Amino acid sequence: MLALPSPSPNIRSVVDYGIIGFAAGLASAVGGAVKDSPYEGFSYLKFLRSPMVGAIAGITTGYFFPDIHPAVLFFACIGEERVVVESYKIARVQKPGKFRNGEWGKKKQKKRG
Numbered sequence: 001m002l003a004l005p006s007p008s009p010n011i012r013s014v015v016d017y018g019i020i021g022f023a024a025g026l027a028s029a030v031g032g033a034v035k036d037s038p039y040e041g042f043s044y045l046k047f048l049r050s051p052m053v054g055a056i057a058g059i060t061t062g063y064f065f066p067d068i069h070p071a072v073l074f075f076a077c078i079g080e081e082r083v084v085v086e087s088y089k090i091a092r093v094q095k096p097g098k099f100r101n102g103e104w105g106k107k108k109q110k111k112r113g
Helices: 014-040 044-064 070-091
Strands: none
Touching: 014 044, 014 070, 044 070
């Protein structure tokens, strides 16, 4: 059985939760920038969106789970940030930049014969 780390080594304040969430969002933003910037270009606003959403996720998760281990909080914030940002993109019906000029979303023509 997988042993989880001991609970909460000295996370005491909302600021600590926010810093961990910000770091998780920053890790997600750096990974996304490295992966997508050759296709979509780089935007500072999009880059800073992930750390801000991560910080909010860290504060909220820390509020509801005050004894959470920092490593678990870090990875939970990455997941929460991805869910929020991708849901936002779907709600705005925004195609990712790498698919704007391609055939993604176009109807395929049927072969006759």
